[in-house]
Amino acid sequence: METAFFSHLPNHSLPDTAAAYKGSKIHPAVIQAGIMMSSGEIRGANARTMATMLAFQQVIEEYQCPEQTVLWKDLPNHLSPMIAWLEDCRPKGVGGGNAIRWLKGEINRLGEVDMGTDIEQKRHLVGAIDDYLTQKIEFADQIIISHAQEKIKAGDTIVTYARSSIIEKVLLQAWRRMKEVDSSAEFRVIVVDSRPLNEGRSTLYTLTNAGIPCTYTLLPLASSVLPNANLVLVGASALHSDGSLYSRAGTAVISMLAKEYRVPVVACVETYKFGERVSLDSVASNEIGEPEQLLQIPGGKPFQGDFPATLTPLNLMYDLTPANLITTLCTELGFIPPSSVPTVLGKTAPVV
Amino acid sequence: MSVATARPPIAGAGSSTSVHHRAGPSRKTGPPAGFEVLSVYQAALAADLPAPIAAIMTLVSLMEASSSTTMTGLASEVNAGTEILQDNQANLGVRAGCQLWERFFASSGGGPEDFATVKKSLINQGKQFCHVTAPACREKIATLAADFLVDGCTVLTHGFSRTVILTLLKAHKQSKRFNVYITEGRPSGMGMRTHNVLTKAGIPCVVVLDSAVSYVMDRCSMVLVGAEAVVESGGIVSYIGTYQLALVARAMQKPFYALAESYKFLRHYPLSQTDIPRPKHTGIPLLFTHDILRTPSKPDSAMDEAKSRVSKDVRVEMTEGMEEQNPLVDVTAPELIDFIFTDLGAPLSPTSVSQYLVAQFAS
Numbered sequence: 057m058e059t060a061f062f063s064h065l066p067n068h069s070l071p072d073t074a075a076a077y078k079g080s081k082i083h084p085a086v087i088q089a090g091i092m093m094s095s096g097e098i099r100g101a102n103a104r105t106m107a108t109m110l111a112f113q114q115v116i117e118e119y120q121c122p123e124q125t126v127l128w129k130d131l132p133n134h135l136s137p138m139i140a141w142l143e144d145c146r147p148k149g150v151g152g153g154n155a156i157r158w159l160k161g162e163i164n165r166l167g168e169v170d171m172g173t174d175i176e177q178k179r180h181l182v183g184a185i186d187d188y189l190t191q192k193i194e195f196a197d198q199i200i201i202s203h204a205q206e207k208i209k210a211g212d213t214i215v216t217y218a219r220s221s222i223i224e225k226v227l228l229q230a231w232r233r234m235k236e237v238d239s240s241a242e243f244r245v246i247v248v249d250s251r252p253l254n255e256g257r258s259t260l261y262t263l264t265n266a267g268i269p270c271t272y273t274l275l276p277l278a279s280s281v282l283p284n285a286n287l288v289l290v291g292a293s294a295l296h297s298d299g300s301l302y303s304r305a306g307t308a309v310i311s312m313l314a315k316e317y318r319v320p321v322v323a324c325v326e327t328y329k330f331g332e333r334v335s336l337d338s339v340a341s342n343e344i345g346e347p348e349q350l351l352q353i354p355g356g357k358p359f360q361g362d363f364p365a366t367l368t369p370l371n372l373m374y375d376l377t378p379a380n381l382i383t384t385l386c387t388e389l390g391f392i393p394p395s396s397v398p399t400v401l402g403k404t405a406p407v408v
Numbered sequence: 409m410s411v412a413t414a415r416p417p418i419a420g421a422g423s424s425t426s427v428h429h430r431a432g433p434s435r436k437t438g439p440p441a442g443f444e445v446l447s448v449y450q451a452a453l454a455a456d457l458p459a460p461i462a463a464i465m466t467l468v469s470l471m472e473a474s475s476s477t478t479m480t481g482l483a484s485e486v487n488a489g490t491e492i493l494q495d496n497q498a499n500l501g502v503r504a505g506c507q508l509w510e511r512f513f514a515s516s517g518g519g520p521e522d523f524a525t526v527k528k529s530l531i532n533q534g535k536q537f538c539h540v541t542a543p544a545c546r547e548k549i550a551t552l553a554a555d556f557l558v559d560g561c562t563v564l565t566h567g568f569s570r571t572v573i574l575t576l577l578k579a580h581k582q583s584k585r586f587n588v589y590i591t592e593g594r595p596s597g598m599g600m601r602t603h604n605v606l607t608k609a610g611i612p613c614v615v616v617l618d619s620a621v622s623y624v625m626d627r628c629s630m631v632l633v634g635a636e637a638v639v640e641s642g643g644i645v646s647y648i649g650t651y652q653l654a655l656v657a658r659a660m661q662k663p664f665y666a667l668a669e670s671y672k673f674l675r676h677y678p679l680s681q682t683d684i685p686r687p688k689h690t691g692i693p694l695l696f697t698h699d700i701l702r703t704p705s706k707p708d709s710a711m712d713e714a715k716s717r718v719s720k721d722v723r724v725e726m727t728e729g730m731e732e733q734n735p736l737v738d739v740t741a742p743e744l745i746d747f748i749f750t751d752l753g754a755p756l757s758p759t760s761v762s763q764y765l766v767a768q769f770a771s
Contacts, residue, residue, distance in 0.1 A: 383679060399763045
């Protein structure tokens with residue numbers, strides 16, 4: 057498994073839960089969130105960010121500031137082993153990183169602005185976390201959904217890849233809206249999926265339950281369904297400042313094919329997932345999934361034993377879609393071209 | 409609509425019927441009684457104002473006619489006026505103008521001044537914008553763009569654009585010698601009007617068929633077009649045929665320049681040619697020339713000859729159904745545009761335009 061080329065990437069391994077409990081430095085809620093993220097029970101950038109922040113909310117609620125220090129100085133120290141532990145379970149990603157950075161800033165601010173007693177300060181932080189999640193994820197999603205659904209017209213064929221919580225919501229809402237206006241109007245969804253996670257099945261389940269006509273196919277056949285598509289909708293794990301999209305492995309292939317067939321690609325992404333990093337390829341930063349997943353043939357015997365010396369299974373979880381393959385980003389600020397990500401990040405002053 | 413520029417909810421704005429019958433019983437949801445939004449708009453257009461400015465002018469006049477005594481009341485009247493304009497006018501510039509006024513309106517108020525003062529200052533600033541700022545925009549663009557015309561060059565332009573004409577006139581005044589090819593610009597055939605203006609000024613120009621674009625492109629050194637609206641992608645929505653012109657220009661490696669005033673910036677991101685907002689009531693017939701034999705660019709003798717050749721039982725005109733299928737504008741992708749000249753300063757690449765737009769709308 058170990059090749060020098062990918063050795064810098066975080067390897068997927070189950071965290072040492074017993075040690076975490078024994079060390080008593082990590083709150084049980086954080087341990088639980090970590091395990092669920094590690095096992096894949098909590099998947100997706102939004103779900104993981106929410107789980108992390110809600111766990112921290114519980115930590116803060118139960119936190120008692122020691123006598124000899126003040127809350128804004130001690131709380132970050134209290135949190136940092138937990139942040140490290142979560143990072144061990146699963147790299148937190150750009151969105152999660154932004155949220156944690158925000159939380160640290162918010163704690164720091166307590167040193168500058170007088171918020172009253174410890175209890176009041178804690179209450180303030182708990183409330184602020186609630187606000188952050190509502191503003192940056194829930195409300196943002198609602199606005200994104202209302203924007204994105206405008207692009208879905210009756211008779212369209214929409215292609216989506218794997219699973220994204222927001223894309224599911226966009227499609228469901230668009231369907232509901234379309235049916236309200238004209239009960240005979242329809243659109244069709246082609247869910248393109250891929251091994252080893254097959255997350256698209258979950259999307260397929262949600263959409264077919266809502267009565268949306270769906271087609272399910274795997275990535276190798278994407279080139280035969282894309283020529284008939286009107287729109288490609290993808291979600292995102294993160295968005296780099298050069299406008300490139302970091303998303304589930306396979307998204308780049310779909311986007312390349314879409315460009316080839318001149319189908320617009322709309323990436324739905326909340327701005328809290330915008331990161332300042334620039335990445336040139338999918339190798340510089342990525343995550344390695346369990347190699348066994350790749351070698352496990354569906355329906356076959358569970359894979360056991362060691363890999364032959366000449367075999368290097370590589371199960372990268374994400375890939376990078378260059379900005380020029382993405383038609384537009386649907387964010388809570390409206391539709392923006394990928395080239396405008398730095399403007400949103402506030403890093404570049406507007407040109408005029 | 410973003411969070412920042414979200415329209416304030418208006419009672420009853422959802423029901424388009426009450427908005428449309430403006431003389432209807434529920435006065436609250438319509439513009440001021442006796443104020444005919446569309447005829448005021450048409451009058452402004454007739455005074456040779458560009459569509460976005462005509463739209464703003466209409467809304468300013470609406471505010472003058474309003475008898476509302478609260479900001480909310482005034483806002484809902486303005487919104488009703490905006491809806492009437494947008495539901496009836498195909499020109500995307502109207503939307504751009506309305507959006508601009510809406511943002512301007514939203515940013516006012518909230519101060520300590522009383523309603524009458526705020527309203528008065530809004531009206532004054534609106535008028536100032538329409539009569540002073542807006543005409544200056546076009547002047548600025550023309551000055552900028554005229555520098556790009558060099559002695560001995562050949563310009564290809566599409567149909568009729570006031571800004572393009574002003575640019576050409578300006579360059580002519582600078583004693584630059586250049587030729588102009590003007591496309592006919594069907595269905596309106598406004599290229600002939602451009603031809604008239606330029607010929608009167610003494611600029612050598614020729615009108616060519618819309619279908620002859622690739623034929624003449626080789627001889628041109630640049631393409632100069634106006635725009636109805638500039639969209640968030642950095643592309644332009646412009647008179648039908650512009651996209652085609654841009655494609656041919658790209659294929660033949662000629663620079664393609666668009667001229668657009670910043671009040672034409674529109675908050676919309678088209679994903680395809682069909683993804684442009686359309687008015688609810690498309691009462692505007694597409695004026696394709698019904699009789700193909702009445703081609704304005706052909707001399708009379710040729711026309712008579714052609715007429716005699718066409719047999720009576722062959723249908724030679726478009727059916728109404730066909731006309732409905734034909735668009736008045738198309739979307740030119742940002743990749744095909746070299747520069748957009750605006751009143752914001754140096755010529756902008758389409759990417760910069762969209763960055764500017766995002767910065768404007770996101771704040």
